[in-house]
Amino acid sequence: MDLLGIMLAICGAALAAGFAGAGSAIGVGIAGESGAGVMTEDPGKFGLVLLLQALPGTQGIYGLLIAFFAILKVGLLGGGGAVTVNVWQGLGVLFACLPIAIAGYFSGIAQGKTSASCIQMIAKRPEETGKAVILPAMVETYAVLALLMSIILLNGIQI
Amino acid sequence: MAVARINKLELYVHKSIVDGVLASLQRTGSCEIIGREEDEGSVNPSMEKMQELDGYLSEARFLLRFLEPYYVDDVSSIARALGDKPEATLRELASLAERTDISSLAEKMRKLERRLVEIRSELSQIESLQTMLSNISGFPYPLELLSRGTDTTKGFLGTIPLDQVENWKIAIETELGENAEIYVGGYGEKDKEAWVSLFYLRELEYLAFDISSKHNLSKVDVSLDLLDTVQRETSKLDSRTVKLLNEEKVLHSRARSAAQKYVSLTRSLSDYWSILRSRIEVLDSGEYTDQIVMLRAWVPSDSVQVIKNELSQYEELVEILLSEPTEMDEPPCILENPKWAMPYETLTKLYGSPKYGAIDPTPLLAPFFFIFFGMCLGDGGYGLIMLGFFAFFLKKFKKMPSGTRQFFTLFVLSSVAAIIVGALTGSWFGDMVDAFPFLNFLKVIKDVPIVLNPMNDPMTFLAISLAFGVVQILFGLLVAFYDCLRRKDYIGAIGDQGGWIILLVGLLLIGGTVSGKLPSSLSLLGKALSAAGAIILVATQGREKEGIVQKAISGVLSLYNITAYLGDVLSYSRLLALGLATSAIAMIINMLSTLAGGIPYVGWVIGIVLCLGGHLFSVAVNVLGAFVHSLRLQYVEFFSKFYTGGGKLFAPLNYSPSFINISETSKDS
Numbered sequence: 001m002d003l004l005g006i007m008l009a010i011c012g013a014a015l016a017a018g019f020a021g022a023g024s025a026i027g028v029g030i031a032g033e034s035g036a037g038v039m040t041e042d043p044g045k046f047g048l049v050l051l052l053q054a055l056p057g058t059q060g061i062y063g064l065l066i067a068f069f070a071i072l073k074v075g076l077l078g079g080g081g082a083v084t085v086n087v088w089q090g091l092g093v094l095f096a097c098l099p100i101a102i103a104g105y106f107s108g109i110a111q112g113k114t115s116a117s118c119i120q121m122i123a124k125r126p127e128e129t130g131k132a133v134i135l136p137a138m139v140e141t142y143a144v145l146a147l148l149m150s151i152i153l154l155n156g157i158q159i
Numbered sequence: 160m161a162v163a164r165i166n167k168l169e170l171y172v173h174k175s176i177v178d179g180v181l182a183s184l185q186r187t188g189s190c191e192i193i194g195r196e197e198d199e200g201s202v203n204p205s206m207e208k209m210q211e212l213d214g215y216l217s218e219a220r221f222l223l224r225f226l227e228p229y230y231v232d233d234v235s236s237i238a239r240a241l242g243d244k245p246e247a248t249l250r251e252l253a254s255l256a257e258r259t260d261i262s263s264l265a266e267k268m269r270k271l272e273r274r275l276v277e278i279r280s281e282l283s284q285i286e287s288l289q290t291m292l293s294n295i296s297g298f299p300y301p302l303e304l305l306s307r308g309t310d311t312t313k314g315f316l317g318t319i320p321l322d323q324v325e326n327w328k329i330a331i332e333t334e335l336g337e338n339a340e341i342y343v344g345g346y347g348e349k350d351k352e353a354w355v356s357l358f359y360l361r362e363l364e365y366l367a368f369d370i371s372s373k374h375n376l377s378k379v380d381v382s383l384d385l386l387d388t389v390q391r392e393t394s395k396l397d398s399r400t401v402k403l404l405n406e407e408k409v410l411h412s413r414a415r416s417a418a419q420k421y422v423s424l425t426r427s428l429s430d431y432w433s434i435l436r437s438r439i440e441v442l443d444s445g446e447y448t449d450q451i452v453m454l455r456a457w458v459p460s461d462s463v464q465v466i467k468n469e470l471s472q473y474e475e476l477v478e479i480l481l482s483e484p485t486e487m488d489e490p491p492c493i494l495e496n497p498k499w500a501m502p503y504e505t506l507t508k509l510y511g512s513p514k515y516g517a518i519d520p521t522p523l524l525a526p527f528f529f530i531f532f533g534m535c536l537g538d539g540g541y542g543l544i545m546l547g548f549f550a551f552f553l554k555k556f557k558k559m560p561s562g563t564r565q566f567f568t569l570f571v572l573s574s575v576a577a578i579i580v581g582a583l584t585g586s587w588f589g590d591m592v593d594a595f596p597f598l599n600f601l602k603v604i605k606d607v608p609i610v611l612n613p614m615n616d617p618m619t620f621l622a623i624s625l626a627f628g629v630v631q632i633l634f635g636l637l638v639a640f641y642d643c644l645r646r647k648d649y650i651g652a653i654g655d656q657g658g659w660i661i662l663l664v665g666l667l668l669i670g671g672t673v674s675g676k677l678p679s680s681l682s683l684l685g686k687a688l689s690a691a692g693a694i695i696l697v698a699t700q701g702r703e704k705e706g707i708v709q710k711a712i713s714g715v716l717s718l719y720n721i722t723a724y725l726g727d728v729l730s731y732s733r734l735l736a737l738g739l740a741t742s743a744i745a746m747i748i749n750m751l752s753t754l755a756g757g758i759p760y761v762g763w764v765i766g767i768v769l770c771l772g773g774h775l776f777s778v779a780v781n782v783l784g785a786f787v788h789s790l791r792l793q794y795v796e797f798f799s800k801f802y803t804g805g806g807k808l809f810a811p812l813n814y815s816p817s818f819i820n821i822s823e824t825s826k827d828s
Contacts, residue, residue: 051783058784065740068747077750130509134794137787141730144788148621148736155617 005090012097013067020063020104027056027112034116056111059104096153103146111139163493169480188813189462219429229418242558252431314358327374426818502569511804535785537738539581540588545574585609589745628731635800654699662692748773
């Protein structure tokens, strides 16, 4: 049964890294398409476009972070050696990973769309970059909150 | 609070000296000319001069567009943007402009460019001819047969699908017999089409075409210039190509030397003419009589004297009239802040500058942004990297434009905040000191300033984050309260802000006593304050509605806004989340490097690469995140309480060159 606990925790880590990463990938992709369009007109905007395209990339990092936390928790990484994880603890780790998996996936996509629109905005008004960076960050708030919850939940599980 | 006072200036200038006056005003760089309201009326008398300048500018633009790709700039474009530009005085520029005949220079370069384009197009033509000829390299006759034909015979060249070749041949032989001759060029295994040609008596042309088109043969035109055999024509084309390439090389080198000679000159001149143009453009907004030009301008109060001194040389030919802005006016705003808050003006400007006479939020947000950035990045090591990076640029480029300088200084300050927070939480590149055994000796030093480790005790750090949120939101409400009092809107002050402040403080006291953090004696006070706050809100929030019932309903409904305040405060939890994320990412990088370091033989290389690359990536991502999120807290949670922006920045008539720095300002120009 110990093995099942560990497996559940791994499942959680996989979901966190996988879904948040996928959300970021889609988001960065959407923003990139828009950016390429803008740069055909004005290749000089590469720096600004890259900045905005990078914004939806954070969800993937948050997901990876939680995945690492999860497998650290059950002793799969680092020098701590194997830890006994029962099924309930494993299930707990799995659940704790869900906030960033779900919010990371959807917010990554939503943020990508916002970034894409903001890239269009700086195509016309490069002087408004400050505002263009803030709008995607509004979306990211919810990924940050999910990250926070995942961290707190993981922290709360006693192993 | 820190928006400079502005006066309205009316200038009556005699026509004879208007250029000189404008030059003086531009030199001081401290007045913004006000546009005319109605568009009709007098026309700019300097229209001709303006068109002349526009002509020069467009020549200069052409020259720069053509020559800049050839120009080996010893100053990179980034360095130029950071203020590494040559110096010049207006007088030098004027004499430079006098001595340069930009039109003939542009004409020369235009010829050069045209020739280059011609060469390019001829080369591409030759290339396509060469490809065609290479396909029929075994063609036995002079090409004249194909291009022009003889008196009696004619021929054509074409491509035909491979599976049609045999059928076509048979068809031609049966229909035309002796009167036609077929040539089939060689083709490789992968080719789908063969190059063929057909000769026929002129009178049979129609028939030959007809049969060929039935077999999907598509004709290829042969240029009339091709007369000789394939080999000879190919070698002719080869030698032509060599000649053209040589000519192109010569032209390129000529363009390169022209670039070295003229680019920096053209840049200076383009700046000079832009300066003159912006000066003359001002006359668009003037009003005219036969003798007098009238200009209106905004001038900061403390620059009025400077302008008066500057214009005193014209004595009675200029009349200056000063007045205060009226209610109808919309003067621009100038931010005026103490030195410590100046870098944060960038953030205010990013949001939108305040209206004239409104509160400038810069000094109010500065301490919060400082702390928040520190908490979001929250790592001493990353702070040091940032500090090094931005301080290096500040030191290297002394003449940075003031906006960029402010921005860089902002990052220097922010990195200091990150170092402080990093020291207090014991985070230096995450847990690098603990992770790498050879750094363990630093542990003693590192542990001294540690107050709290958010990794071990996130809840306390969360509480601190939320507490900052409460403080900033209440502070924002207080500012709005003060602003209402200042504008003598007493009901607004007490109803909108006072009510909420009292209610929120009361609720906090209740929360404190219930959770046992505060002595229970404060419980009663808390309840009383909350009740008082709620009553004030219910009583005042419906004051614009009609009828007692409507008033009461809106009043009670306004209490629902408490959720917005709750949401605002919770939003500050990002301070913890981002801070933790930085330390955790750094920790993971350290761990991976240690693991990689364990691989035999090559492990240490991989470890070092992972460690350096990972931390650089992490710095970039986390600085961006920390900046954006601490900024959001100012804009969304803080500004929403008291600040709307909506003003426009003071945009004085001044020198704004893009390629050079105007150094000391000579008297005339």
